[in-house]
Amino acid sequence: MNRQAQAAVLFLLGGALLHAGATDLYLRYVKEGLRPLLLASGAVLIAAALATAWYERRRDRRPGSHEHPEPRVAWLLLLPLLALILIAPPALGSYSALRSGTALQKPYAYGPLPAGDPVPLSVVDYASRAAYGHGRALHGRQVRVTGFLALDRSGTAYLVRMALNCCAADAQPVKIALTGTLPPVLRPDAWLEVTGTYTPRLARDPVNNGPVPYLKVTSARPVPTPRDPYDETWNN
């Protein structure tokens, strides 16, 4: 790849990073906190592209300058570029969720339940209160949880949220098993807002034997994919 082509690739790559950082696209792949770094690195790449093109023009006028062989491996940079611009793969969904075990861990302490009826809770929050806190504060309260659906081979429906620390490569699912009145048609990866009550029933994740608490559903309605599909709160 010669320098003009390199300048073009740098420019496109920087542009793709800026695009991903400026829209919410980046939230499908990395944590929210990375945004300033993404934007800054996109700007640096574009600056490098412009500088390369500028010095290349001046170099052409200079006699006796010759080109060094450039690494061929650089062509590989086109792959993430095209994947990001053309395909923009969705955030990890039910396929990955069922392949790995629930990442639920015993929390340090339980904060007070948020106000409201039904109580809005995250998947992680409900799961840890139900699995480790024996649902103490949850008795007699309606809770509302949002996550995507995953269906295992036996047909059990799970409400899942992928918990993320840095990027999608380290995302791990936290699962709640659903029982009670479910919608007649269940589509994997569809986002649901589920209202229900605590039930002491507890299952074990077949993958890593982790605890998967149940939620007794009273009503469920489809919702659009949230802005940030991952849960980034649970250990930060």
Place this chain on the structure above:
Amino acid sequence: MAITEDAPPGTDTEPPGPPTDARSDPPQDSRPGPPQAPRSDPPPDRAGLRLSSPLVLVLTLLLAVLAQSPLRGLLGTPAMQSWTTVFVAVTVQALPFLVLGVLLSAAIAVFVPASFFARALPRRPALAVPVAGIAGAVLPGCECASVPVAGALVRRGVAPAAALAFLLSAPAVNPVVLTATAVAFPGHPEMVLARFLASLLVACVMGWLWQRLGRTDWLRPPAHGAHEGRSKGEAFWGSVRHDVMHAGGFLVLGATAAATLKAAVPADWLRTAAATPLLSVLALAGLAVLLSICSEADAFVAASLTQFSPTAKLVFLVVGPMIDLKLFAMQAGTFGRAFALRFAPATFALAVTGAVLTGAVLL
């Protein structure tokens, strides 16, 4: 993959020439000019390449845009979709840190005089190694930044042993990573201490080992001829461009491998491996290499591997920032394949040993 092969169309078409030469001598004598010109006289060939690579680039992009819907269909299955997501995620997550490292390395290469390092580091390499290892604490971020910086240090005349100690320690002992470790293991500050000590220990031992056994001809002298006789700005941006393209390409290679293995490794075998201590250490060491997780995030993943012993988790935390698929590809790109093939297994063995020893004492 096809993209890489399309790149040099000029060079691939040449070899068919010689076989016909052997059979028919007289005609070959009458036209020796055209077939031999590209081989004996590089400039015209270069000119051809110079025209062709932007062309190839444009054609590739056009083709990809045109083939957009079949491509999407191909990547539409859940398995391929999650592969693509992980692949893009690893690249997007690592690129900012790579850019940070590349900027630092270009600044070191262009603006910091070589005499600075001669003064800052002890003259004796045996002493310079631990100093460089501790200096790794000042480079915030993950391992993608440390490879180009270490490359620039070697180019700037720092003893390779010291630069390698820096390369290994920087991703593991900096405050950002140690804070993340403390957050991931609440109530276990000994894990943070163990990670710091074990990483520093392994980095220093690797540095000393290189000083004893390492040979300079394993290290490929980085080809950076672009700096002489130019303005500082041109040298700086030339170094940034070269390093991003070069290390970036290898980063993509590593991300491909990591995404493939994440999709291919079944989660079940981890449970069987956790049962025996030896196997659990080896399993997590192998997992750290295969998953190629950023060192800022690996502590959270380690914490979630609840079936495993603390020592096995420490092995995961020490091995991961020092050697994984992504790093191996980048090291091979920066220092040469001969180096990486020797350095990586030695690092792996030492990191596992060092982590197990530290774990036995502290955890």
